Amino acid sequence: MVQKELxxxxxxxxxDIKLRALxxxxxxxxxxxxxxxxxxCLLIALIGPGILVMIADNDAGGVITYAxxxxxxxxxxxxxxxxxxxxxxxIVQEMTVRLGAVTHRGHAEMIWKRYGKFWGMFSLLDLIxxxxxxxxxxxxGITLGMELFGVSPxxxxxxxxxxxxSIQLFLRxxxxxxxxxxxxxFNLIFVPLVFSVPHLDWGAVANSFGSWHINGGIRPLFIxxxxxxxxxxxxPWMLFFQQSSIVDKGLTVKDxxxxxxxxxxxxxxxxxxAIAIILITGxxxxxxxxxxxxxxxxxxxxxSDKMGVIPMRLFALGLIEAGLIxxxxxxxxxxxxxxxxFGWPKSINLxxxxxxxxxxxxxxxxxxxxxxxxxxxxxxxxxxxxxQVIASIFMPAAMLFLLLLLNDxxxxxxxxxxxxxxxxxFIIVGFLIIMNGLYGLSIVFPHIFGK
Amino acid sequence: MKxxxxxxxxxxxxxxxxxxxxxxxxxxxxxxxxxxxxxxPLNKAEIKGWVKWAFWFLRIYILIxxxxxxxxxxxxx
Numbered sequence: 001m002v003q004k005e006l007x008x009x010x011x012x013x014x015x016d017i018k019l020r021a022l023x024x025x026x027x028x029x030x031x032x033x034x035x036x037x038x039x040x041c042l043l044i045a046l047i048g049p050g051i052l053v054m055i056a057d058n059d060a061g062g063v064i065t066y067a068x069x070x071x072x073x074x075x076x077x078x079x080x081x082x083x084x085x086x087x088x089x090x091i092v093q094e095m096t097v098r099l100g101a102v103t104h105r106g107h108a109e110m111i112w113k114r115y116g117k118f119w120g121m122f123s124l125l126d127l128i129x130x131x132x133x134x135x136x137x138x139x140x141g142i143t144l145g146m147e148l149f150g151v152s153p154x155x156x157x158x159x160x161x162x163x164x165x166s167i168q169l170f171l172r173x174x175x176x177x178x179x180x181x182x183x184x185x186f187n188l189i190f191v192p193l194v195f196s197v198p199h200l201d202w203g204a205v206a207n208s209f210g211s212w213h214i215n216g217g218i219r220p221l222f223i224x225x226x227x228x229x230x231x232x233x234x235x236p237w238m239l240f241f242q243q244s245s246i247v248d249k250g251l252t253v254k255d256x257x258x259x260x261x262x263x264x265x266x267x268x269x270x271x272x273x274a275i276a277i278i279l280i281t282g283x284x285x286x287x288x289x290x291x292x293x294x295x296x297x298x299x300x301x302x303x304s305d306k307m308g309v310i311p312m313r314l315f316a317l318g319l320i321e322a323g324l325i326x327x328x329x330x331x332x333x334x335x336x337x338x339x340x341x342f343g344w345p346k347s348i349n350l351x352x353x354x355x356x357x358x359x360x361x362x363x364x365x366x367x368x369x370x371x372x373x374x375x376x377x378x379x380x381x382x383x384x385x386x387x388q389v390i391a392s393i394f395m396p397a398a399m400l401f402l403l404l405l406l407n408d409x410x411x412x413x414x415x416x417x418x419x420x421x422x423x424x425x426f427i428i429v430g431f432l433i434i435m436n437g438l439y440g441l442s443i444v445f446p447h448i449f450g451k
Numbered sequence: 452m453k454x455x456x457x458x459x460x461x462x463x464x465x466x467x468x469x470x471x472x473x474x475x476x477x478x479x480x481x482x483x484x485x486x487x488x489x490x491x492p493l494n495k496a497e498i499k500g501w502v503k504w505a506f507w508f509l510r511i512y513i514l515i516x517x518x519x520x521x522x523x524x525x526x527x528x
Contacts, residue, residue: 003467009476010467017485022463024483025470032471104484105493113493252484343489393516400505408496433512440516444523 015354016347019172020250027255046255047262048177049245052329053093053238054266055184058273059326060141061134061387062232063190063319064296066274069225070281071291071299075204076213078229078282082274083209085233088428090267092399095406095417095425096239097259100246102415107243109340111401114408123401124341126394128361131237131334133387135369138330141323143373144296145316153374161370164327168335168362173248173348180328186321188269189314190276196311197283205279220447221292227439233270234432236391236398237333244336248347253415280315327366335362392440396433403429 010018030042058066069078096107103110108127112120139157146156167179194200207213214222242263251259284306285291285299294302296319304312332348338361339346346358372378403425406417417425442448472479480486498506 006467006470006472006476007464013480013485014487017487021480021483021485022466024485025466028479028483029466029469029471104486105488109488110493114496115498116495250483250485252482345487345489389520393513393520396512397509400509404496404502404505410494410496437512437516441519441523444520 014345015351016345016349019174019349020248020347023174024250027250031254043258043261046249046251046258047265048181049242049249049251050093050097050259050262050264050266051269052177052180052184052245052266052325053242054089054263054270055187055273056241056326056329057089057233057235057238058187058270058322059134059138059330060145060319060323061137062274063141063277063322065228065232066277067281067285067296067299068294069229070278070283071285071288071294071302072216072221072225073282074215074286075201075279075282076208076211076215078225078278079205079208079275080212081226081229082271082278085229085274086267086271087424088230088432089233089270090264091421091424091428092234092402092432093238093242093263093267094260095402095421096243097246097251097263098256098412098415099402099405100243101251101253101256101259102413103411104247104252106247106336106340106346107240107398107402108337110243110405110411112341114405114411115401119397119401120341123394123397124337126390126397127236127240127337128334128365130235130387130390130394131330132365132368133383133390134235134237135327135330135365136372136383137387138323138327139369139373141319142327145320145323148300148313148316157370157373160324160327161366163324164331164366165363167328168331168348169352169359171348176348177245177249180325183321183328184325186318187273187325189318189321190273190280193307193311193314193318194276194279196307197280198306200279200283215286223438224442227435227442230432230435231391231439234395236394237330239398239402240337241329241333244333244340244346248336248349256415327369331362331366334365335359337361389440389443392436392443395436396429399429399432 010021013021027042027045030038030045099110100106105113108120108124111123139160142160143153143156147153167176171179216222246259280303281299285294285302288294288302290298300312300316303315335358336346338344339358342357344357345355347355350358352359403417403422406412406425407422409416438448474482496502
């Protein structure tokens with residue numbers, strides 16, 4: 001095709017689809033080349049949503065949960081347990097890759113159009129409420145971490161808001177993804193920190209895989225922490241985010257393999273970071289007075305005492321990054337879901353004025369979180385509790401829809417779940433539904449597993 | 452003031468120059484799913500068999516959880 005003709009045809013497309021078409025032309029060119037290097041370049045161009053969703057899942061709340069897990073239970077059960085979470089995260093999220101690549105529609109749109117307005121609205125409202133509340137916890141992480149660098153909460157909330165809004169509004173998808181991934185790299189800050197832990201008992205780490213030893217034995221707190229870690233590994237917004245991201249990036253059935261590799265790399269990085277945090281606090285904080293009831297500030301203070309100020313600041317930097325990247329991903333998932341449900345044009349490629357109703361829900365959620373976090377004496381524990389309760393009601397619904405859609409031959413064709421995928425998915429989803437329900441109940445009834 | 456996403460025309464020209472479409476542009480658009488899916492209708496799923504059971508499970512689960520949450524929250528306050 002003549003270049004001029006191609007350019008004219010591209011110019012006829014709506015701006016968001018035109019930008020996606022240019023990205024896909026690039027992929028098309030790369031696909032025509034042979035050799036390992038070209039294949040690697042293609043993979044690098046196609047990866048992104050899987051890594052982003054998994055790293056964003058190691059959010060401020062996640063970092064705090066892992067830090068507390070290590071502080072309470074030390075080096076033992078939770079190290080192999082987190083390794084076990086890798087296939088759980090991968091199997092659940094991989095389904096969104098296939099669903100997005102085959103249907104070119106987001107999760108909210110699929111629920112809305114295949115199962116009707118009631119379930120569509122139920123999912124959308126749950127997602128938006130849970131996202132806004134989770135965003136507040138991300139801003140708590142950001143402001144708390146920045147305070148350790150002497151920055152006031154007002155300044156840090158304002159700067160974070162401006163950064164997130166700019167990233168969402170003024171970048172096209174491809175640049176948005178790479179800038180987000182560049183921020184996400186800082187999540188790995190916890191990994192080198194492990195090597196500055198004084199006298200880390202690598203023998204105990206290795207033994208934990210054989211013994212699965214639970215320091216302190218099985219007690220109500222242990223069950224609660226297990227449930228909290230599962231809740232941290234898979235969250236409802238992740239399903240919506242990755243599927244929409246796959247669609248906005250323009251992945252097709254030809255790219256499913258790369259999407260799966262992307263999801264595996266993401267799951268691997270997420271688990272490595274989670275284990276790194278558990279190793280740090282499990283070595284440094286475990287065994288200190290009142291370790292079963294430590295907040296993140298006390299944990300950071302202990303890290304400062306035992307490892308020094310610089311490691312403590314690096315840990316705080318990781319907390320800030322975790323809040324920032326999660327806020328970017330969660331607000332994007334809100335915008336995508338609203339756009340999909342109401343049939344608006346929905347793409348990060350859209351210019352701000354043209355796609356204002358697409359951007360609005362995400363931007364409002366960011367502004368609400370930034371303002372709420374500055375309210376003095378805000379009931380943080382109540383907010384956190386509400387997030388978990390909503391997630392525990394919503395998660396089974398989101399997962400069941402995922403499984404129903406992945407078994408829907410009419411839309412999935414040959415990419416429908418295979419028998420082994422269904423068996424593993426049903427086991428995992430069943431396990432997560434039970435655990436999620438128990439977690440929700442344990443939050444509402446704190447003494448359900450004993451005092 | 453008119454906002455516009457950062458567009459790199461040079462970059463665009465480079466991609467177009469390199470692109471070597473063996474197929475027609477329309478086929479490329481179709482293959483790559485570069486369509487406005489808001490305009491393409493999607494049929495509502497037929498709820499039958501085990502799917503019907505799944506939906507009943509979901510309704511009951513949600514109902515039980517909502518009742519327990521209301522009881523739990525009323526105890527907190």
